Amino acid sequence: MRIYVEANYEAMSKKAAYILSSQIRLEPQSVIGLATGGTPVGMYKELVRMHKEEDLDFSEITTFNLDEYYPIAKDNPQSYYYYMMENLFNHVNIDLSRVHIPNGMAQDVAKECENYETMIRNAGRISLQVLGIGPNGHIGFNEPDAQLEPYTHLVDLDEKTIEANSRYFNSREEVPKQALSMGVKTIMSAKKLMLLASGQNKAEIIKESIMGGITPEIPASFLQLHPDVTIILDKEAASEVLPLL
Numbered sequence: 001m002r003i004y005v006e007a008n009y010e011a012m013s014k015k016a017a018y019i020l021s022s023q024i025r026l027e028p029q030s031v032i033g034l035a036t037g038g039t040p041v042g043m044y045k046e047l048v049r050m051h052k053e054e055d056l057d058f059s060e061i062t063t064f065n066l067d068e069y070y071p072i073a074k075d076n077p078q079s080y081y082y083y084m085m086e087n088l089f090n091h092v093n094i095d096l097s098r099v100h101i102p103n104g105m106a107q108d109v110a111k112e113c114e115n116y117e118t119m120i121r122n123a124g125r126i127s128l129q130v131l132g133i134g135p136n137g138h139i140g141f142n143e144p145d146a147q148l149e150p151y152t153h154l155v156d157l158d159e160k161t162i163e164a165n166s167r168y169f170n171s172r173e174e175v176p177k178q179a180l181s182m183g184v185k186t187i188m189s190a191k192k193l194m195l196l197a198s199g200q201n202k203a204e205i206i207k208e209s210i211m212g213g214i215t216p217e218i219p220a221s222f223l224q225l226h227p228d229v230t231i232i233l234d235k236e237a238a239s240e241v242l243p244l245l
């Protein structure tokens with residue numbers, strides 16, 4: 001596990017964008033796993049800049065997003081589909097036929113999840129999976145539980161997650177109670193993982209995830225078992241682990 005501690009959010013975002021862009025330049029046909037939430041917004045901004053100013057070419061990559069609320073329509077500004085279009089896809093030369101995000105309006109959820117896994121498998125292994133972390137240690141929308149789901153599945157969102165994500169909605173009541181998410185095995189099957197965390201409110205969970213025991217009660221703790229993980233933190237998110245390194 002490589003841990004980078006950057007001075008602030010901007011430096012964390014630039015480091016993440018540099019690593020992701022290097023992956024794309026080295027392997028233009030990379031399969032990239034993408035994350036949403038507040039944390040990677042700065043990374044996407046930097047990637048857009050790299051596309052515009054440094055010829056970063058997205059035309060051959062394939063992408064799979066970690067998750068999507070359920071139910072939610074693509075044109076809902078809170079959907080992760082909308083987020084990805086706004087933050088990245090509308091601004092770079094990506095081939096939208098190679099972009100994959102779970103369908104938040106799927107009628108047959110079991111089939112949607114199965115198809116998503118099949119598409120990931122058919123694309124080959126994910127080259128680099130970007131991750132954020134929930135304040136409760138969730139990755140994607142894999143919530144703390146007595147046991148974790150391996151593959152893409154429908155999740156009942158944790159009260160803590162609904163609370164945390166309500167800041168993006170007009171009210172708590174508007175936050176969908178469910179989501180579709182890659183499973184922990186889907187995530188762990190990626191060749192490389194890159195987790196970003198920013199801010200004091202992530203400091204404790206970062207410490208528990210990377211230095212504590214491996215437990216389904218902290219889904220991010222499973223990252224300790226992966227052979228190629230890069231963690232990029234700003235100073236605040238690193239404040240609990242720094243004294244221990």
Ligand SMILES: N[C@@H]1[C@@H](O)[C@H](O)[C@@H](COP(=O)(O)O)O[C@@H]1O
Nearest residue numbers: 036037038039132133134140141
């Ligand atoms: N499902 C997403 C996660 O993929 C994300 O990593 C996490 C942290 O979000 P934020 O970056 O806004 O703190 O919560 C969301 O609920």
